[in-house]
Amino acid sequence: MKSYGYARVSSRDQNLNRQLDALQAFPLSPESIYVDKCTGATFDRPRYQALVRKMRAGDVLVVKSIDRLGRNYAEILDQWHSLTRDLGVDVVVLDMPLLDTRGTSTEGRDLTGQFISDVVLQLLSYIAQVERENIHQRQAEGIAAAKARGAKFGRPRKQPPADWEGIRDRIACGELTQVEAARQLGVCRNTLRRWLEEDQTAEPSCASR
Known part of the structure; x- marks a missing residue:
């Protein structure tokens, strides 16, 4: 029997220390x-998949909290059952002692304990x-509020150069x-087309060219 830990953060700049320490x-x-x-929306994660391939019946998987395992309700339940029933792996959630399958089995564990778990x-x-879902909603609301206040998102638009008018007139005159x-x-x-469209009201002077 071997014990393994799994830790996850959503982005590269988030801190893993609390999970790793636990x-x-x-x-x-x-x-x-x-x-x-x-x-954590899906379980198609490289290190998690490598861990699942490595584990054998009787091994123990430890996570700090259930949301580190995943954040999709149906997929968490499916993955839990796949680990505990199909692979025969025990799972320990450190932040919730009731979620600890060690020393029990589907057939032999106390019925009340199984129900509670x-x-x-x-x-x-x-x-x-x-x-x-709340995180995504808060992000969307924050972006909408910022846009309403005039905030700009994404890469700034490239502006025409100082000599743009002369080049624009040469294009218009062929x-x-x-x-x-x-x-x-x-x-x-x-x-270039965007600059030309924005300058459609400009009248080139081809006669003097």
Whole structure:
């Protein structure tokens, strides 16, 4: 029997220390702890999948909290049952002592204890998904509020150069093609077309050219 830890954060700049400290205090060696830095929406994560392939019946998987395992209600339940029933792996959730399958089995465990664990698992899995949805809602509301205040998102638009008017007039008078102009300016044709569309009201003076 071997014990493994699993830790996860959603982005590369989030801190793993609290999870790693808790797992090592279990105790687990650093070499037996697998870490992913990606979303918990699905279980298609490289290190988690590598860990599942490595584990055998009787091994123990330790996570600090159920939301580190995942944040999708249905997938957490499916994955839990796949680990405990199909693989025969025990799961320990450090933040919730009731979610500890060690020393029990589906056939032999106390019926009341099994019922309580199943209810707790479903409740925590549901909470994990609701929190994930709330995070997305708060992000969307924050972006909408910022846009309403005039905040700009994404890469700033490239602005025409100082000599743009002369180049624009040469294009309008047929002295310069859009391809040639884009090459001279070092921009893509879409950017050039946008500048031309924004300048549609300008009247080129071809007679004096």
